[in-house]
Amino acid sequence: MIKLHNRDCLAVLAEMETNSVDLVATDPPYYRVKADAWDNQWTSQDEFLAWLESVVIECVRVLKPTGSLYMFMGPKMAASVERMIAKHMVVENHIVWIKPSGMHKRQCRASLRRYFPATERIIFATQREYSEAKAQHAAIAEACEPVISYLRDVLAGSGLSQSDVDRAIGVQMAGHWFGRSQWRLPTEGQYKQLQQLFNGRLTRSYSDVKTQCDALVNDATKPAKRHFDLDGREWFTDAWVCQPVQYYPGKHPCEKPLSMMKHIVTASTVPGSVVLDPFMGGGTTGVASIRNGRSFIGCEMEKANFDAAKARMAAV
Ligand SMILES: C[S@@+](CC[C@H](N)C(=O)[O-])C[C@H]1O[C@@H](n2cnc3c(N)ncnc32)[C@H](O)[C@@H]1O
Structure with a gap:
């Protein structure tokens, strides 16, 4: 252009x-x-x-x-x-x-x-x-929007609130996993806990979601x-x-x-x-x-x- x-x-x-x-x-x-x-x-x-x-x-x-x-x-x-x-x-x-x-x-x-x-x-x-840290957070959240939307949809469909998730998993991270500010992908262990909590609604495997995130963040046209x-x-x-x-x-x-x-x-x-x-x-x-x-x-x-x-x- x-x-x-x-x-x-x-x-x-x-x-x-x-x-x-x-x-x-x-x-x-x-x-x-x-x-x-x-x-x-x-x-x-x-x-x-x-x-x-x-x-x-x-x-x-x-x-x-x-x-x-x-x-x-x-x-x-x-x-x-x-x-x-x-x-x-x-x-x-x-x-x-x-x-x-x-x-x-x-x-x-x-x-x-x-x-x-x-x-x-x-x-x-x-x-x-x-x-730099804030810019990185913003860029990661922007790049990973498809994954964030996926996680948010699963949460919305479960009828649970972010506080319910925090209580069930035992860490105050739901705001980061399901929000767009300072978004973070759960660790593999946390993801497995979420899969149990959501009773099979979280159908995608951790490695599938992680691979998608890595590819999005590494997309050279969207530097994190x-x-x-x-x-x-x-x-x-x-x-x-x-x-x-x-x-x-x-x-x-x-x-x-x-x-x-x-x-x-x-x-x-x-x-x-x-x-x-x-x-x-x-x-x-x-x-x-x-x-x-x-x-x-x-x-x-x-x-x-x-x-x-x-x-x-x-x-x-
Ligand atoms: C220092 S020269 C740039 C030279 C350029 N770096 C190059 O390698 O050829 C600045 C240019 O800005 C232009 N200019 C000045 N005021 C401007 C404005 N308000 N809007 C757009 N161009 C402007 C001038 O006509 C001038 O050509």
Whole structure:
């Protein structure tokens, strides 16, 4: 699935479903770093931050509990943007992209009055109200819904209440076995006790139910945990050394290296996941997502950039 919008991202975000995205990977305006109109839409830093915060709030809403956000920013605004994101998410890392080449190579050192920036920053953040454990519980319950429904139907047909079950089995677990909050599969021993209690209504064997649960939880498109895989990766620390994209005709002025976007997409999602870039520029996040079997939703408000991004993704 690829959905591209030539519109203001806030309008697109407002129409998107809650909990529908696995990864937001984006490179928003920096605030008066570039001469382009899109980087000069605000009269003050506070106005810029308030606007970016409204985007982050919407990203938090559309991200799944297991979702991740990567946001690029220039070094000047990095501290303020990081503090703003930390109001809404858990900041896992402040990654420093170290550029071996660039403008800093051409500076006259004698005339510098401060250190010349040779980095960009990437905030990697995850959902705050969902701890890993909570997210895992929610995802397991969602994945195992067919099994939960089966157990609930048997309980409803038995005429017993959850308290009756707790009393009969001798543990306070019925709320977990027959509820959707912090759902747990009974142990094999408990399952056998339940089979006796329900007088043959619990017809499926324990191994049959357990095998179904394991398959559902292990379904790669429904990760029970936030996906994060750095196995064998060069960029496993918070310092990423990477050449910026060299000029070519038609290059977006802020085009991000494809290798970096591929790294982000594959480290934090699985094939079939949904990736969102509200500020897609030349469409690098989209190219990385499509090439790696992810669904992609992208917004770009400037028509020329949008057309270039669309053409780039069509050529994948
Ligand atoms: C820093 S660039 C992104 C470059 C991109 N990472 C790439 O690799 O090509 C930010 C982009 O966001 C777009 N933009 C700015 N404000 C926007 C908004 N409110 N909605 C959608 N796009 C917006 C700009 O036109 C610009 O192309």
